[in-house]
Amino acid sequence: MVMMGNLHAAQAQVTMEDVKRYFTEQSLLVKQARDFQDYERAEELDYAILRTVLSYPEDIQKKINPVKGALYYNIACYRSLMNKKEEAIEAFAKAVENGWVNFIYTIKDKDLENIRNEKRFTAMVDRLQEENDFPNILKQAGGYAHKKDSLLPKFTYLPPNDCNLIRIKEHFNLDSIAGYGDELSKIKRLLGWVHNMVRHDGQASDPISNDVINLINTCQKENRGLNCRMISRILNECYLAMGLKSRSITCLPQKNTDDCHVINLVYSTTLDKWLWMDPTFNAYVMDENGNLLNIAEVRERLISGAPLKINEDANWNNKKKETKEHYLDFYMARNLYSMKCVLNSGYDTESQIAGKFSPVTVTLYPSSALNIINKQSGCTDNATYFWQSPQQ
Incomplete structure (x- = not known):
């Protein structure tokens, strides 16, 4: 049951x-x-x-x-x-x-x-x-192209000296929250802090003002939650404020009528790779040896049936312990058909304040979806491009 x-x-x-x-x-x-x-x-x-x-x-x-x-x-x-x-x-x-x-x-x-x-x-x-059978659906969808493509614009990341990011860092004293351990411990501590600061509510509407400080203060005063997109955006700006390159990734199912989920991808210079971080579930993903994984690696392992595990303290709203079987085999396997993110990761990229323009987005589809890729702008099957490191 x-x-x-x-x-x-x-x-x-x-x-x-x-x-x-x-x-x-x-x-x-x-x-x-x-x-x-x-x-x-x-x-x-x-x-x-x-x-x-x-x-x-x-x-x-x-x-x-x-x-x-x-x-x-x-x-x-x-x-x-x-x-x-x-x-x-x-x-x-x-x-x-x-x-x-x-x-x-x-x-x-x-x-x-x-x-x-x-x-x-x-x-x-x-x-x-x-x-x-979502892992099997991913298998049938197939993989991606891997090629250099100079015609596609590079992803950018707002530097930590931006005035808005400095304001966020100082207001929440992120240095203290992240602690003084190594890079990976800081990444995990910031993940846990955002998870505990704002509860998840999938039915919550986005506030008109998406300023991170206002978002958190409003949630605490009104005892309200946020959807996964807004929680991910908070963590994204906290990572950027601490000088960590980060993106909010919208993970999408094959059927566009289904729900989706938004997580974070943060770059570790220590490991020289992207890492999966999900503030909604306080979750990150590892292989059988405890090595941290990124989205592409998790997707490949779901398809091949290779071992995967999540951290022991992964949970929903500190009420329900999350399991690998539900979180990865069902929920995320359903939502890893395609991935979407903004081209320029920065401050307040999704504000509803009047006058704000929509950010440029890029969506990665498997190569089997060429009918979609060829019809819609901002779509690609080039995984090498989509997962490029910040140094490229």
């Missing part, structure tokens, strides 16, 4: 904060029932939550749509654990109908062992795999 502490729920005619509070309270009751292996009680509670969710106005239901599939999936798990095979399969079918797409989680979940070999269940899992 899947833990649901990071999903959203609501009640009619209430705010989203009321929604989250309600769902958190109910989830605690469900967890208590599961802990006592009272699966019948857990099923009753999840059905009660489901009835409430289905009673919400349409606009609320759109915001919390993933909840329905997850609730039906959990109900399928309870029924499987009680050996109610037919009822479990029916609930799983409804889970898929209502947006459950986590193929990797499904095939590994021990709660479903009692229905694992049932023909109806295996047929649904096969269909689920066709569209949601």
